[in-house]
Amino acid sequence: MKRRTGAAALAAVAMSLTACGATITLPAIPTASVAATSSPTSSAGAAPSSATPSAAATSTDGSMRQGLPDEVVDRLTLSRVFLEVAEVKGLHYRISGRVVAVGNTSDSVLTTVTDAADESIPRIEALSGQHAKDKYLILAAADDSTAQKWTGDSNVADADGITMPYGKAAWIVIPTGHRFSDGGRVLDDDEYFTHVMDHEVFHADTLPVDFDDPSVPEWMVEGYAEWAANQEVSTGPEKEPPARLPSDTEVVDDTDDGYFRAGMFVQYLADRFGTSKALAYYRAMLVATHGSIAEEFHRATDADFTATVAAWQRQFHQQFVSFDPEWQWVSD
Missing domain, CATH: 3.30.2010.30 (Zincin-like)
Structure with a gap:
């Protein structure tokens, strides 16, 4: 994955x-x-x-x-x-x-x-x-x-x-x-x-x-795929991970449940802005001539990326406790 x-x-x-x-x-x-x-x-x-x-x-x-x-x-x-x-x-x-x-x-x-x-x-x-x-x-x-x-x-x-x-x-x-x-x-x-x-x-x-494209963060590539996969069979860790967007290394090595956190952020985007805007942001970043993460995010959602990440972090605990995975793993 x-x-x-x-x-x-x-x-x-x-x-x-x-x-x-x-x-x-x-x-x-x-x-x-x-x-x-x-x-x-x-x-x-x-x-x-x-x-x-x-x-x-x-x-x-x-x-x-x-x-x-x-x-x-x-x-x-x-x-x-x-x-x-x-x-x-x-x-x-x-x-x-x-x-x-x-x-x-x-x-x-x-x-x-x-x-x-x-x-x-x-x-x-x-x-x-x-x-x-x-x-x-x-x-x-x-x-x-x-x-x-x-x-x-x-x-x-x-x-x-x-x-x-x-x-x-x-x-x-x-x-x-x-x-x-x-x-x-x-x-x-x-x-x-x-x-x-x-x-x-x-x-x-x-x-x-x-x-x-190294300018596209790993949380986006894997987070959108995890979000898509969670629509049919949701998976998640037993223990709540840190409330922050994972770094590329955390996603590649899947430390601190990087895949899961990335998917939860994309779920937040879809819930807040709608699926079509969340996907428009993803598609725009995959084009070779894309702008920065913040520019494409504002263009797709008319919102500020940094402020949106902060808002997601503030609600992450509630998002995690309300998430009911159909397949769960024991966190390290």
């Missing part, structure tokens, strides 16, 4: 992989088909790829022994992750009305991931006001090493999900094999996994292509 840096660009080569005991030759992918764009619209809503696909499979799910269906090739290519996925053995895929899911996991895990995304996508798109015309790509990694390969991030063990807005379309990586201190996986708890999926789909639905 943390912001990640980009994966390596694709090369225009033909690849082959061995999966489920059969060798599958993948088509050459022209470099032009994966060139990044600078559009500030939803990174998941990209134009279809011009890559030549392999032979289509006859079913909407199965092992890679059938060959990669057109839709899988298209989504992988758009998302600049084609080679990273092709190098992993034992892949399976599943295709639904809104999702292309690929992973080196079991069919049952892919089904769980796909079903959760199918429920999440319309909910988040209705909230954001954006609708991706193409399907969302979700990669289900059976282990942390696979998740690291697909994200280029060495800290995947600290994340329940990672969204990569790089290429012409974002992709979501769920490290389904990662086990936490209690031995459970993120998929083992339906409510918490719903929250995680909503959080990641919001990122995929709203982050611009190749987004990596």
Whole structure:
């Protein structure tokens, strides 16, 4: 659920992989088909790829022994992750009305991931006001090493999900094999996994292509996603955290419940100014030519940012005690 840096660009080569005991030759992918764009619209809503696909499979799910269906090739290519996925053995895929899911996991895990995304996508798109015309790509990694390969991030063990807005379309990586201190996986708890999926789909639905803007604070990127995820399944700590906006470090390391505090501030903005103005502020900050945090906030809400933060801090205790999370964790 943390912001990640980009994966390596694709090369225009033909690849082959061995999966489920059969060798599958993948088509050459022209470099032009994966060139990044600078559009500030939803990174998941990209134009279809011009890559030549392999032979289509006859079913909407199965092992890679059938060959990669057109839709899988298209989504992988758009998302600049084609080679990273092709190098992993034992892949399976599943295709639904809104999702292309690929992973080196079991069919049952892919089904769980796909079903959760199918429920999440319309909910988040209705909230954001954006609708991706193409399907969302979700990669289900059976282990942390696979998740690291697909994200280029060495800290995947600290994340329940990672969204990569790089290429012409974002992709979501769920490290389904990662086990936490209690031995459970993120998929083992339906409510918490719903929250995680909503959080990641919001990122995929709203982050611009190749987004990596250090002037946009981490509390905004993660706080809006947490706010969106809290609409269906709210999560929160047992102990009240400090009443202050978290620093970038506190969000990245999730110290003092940084994600939660960021989400509570966004909830305050939505309650005070309305969802449309809160989202207008968020969208304005994601545009490459945005002004300062204070300027864009005043433009969207006609209010002072510093005064608004102070007002939120004064009411934070009441906001916390009235918050009734459906999934709660024990604070450190």
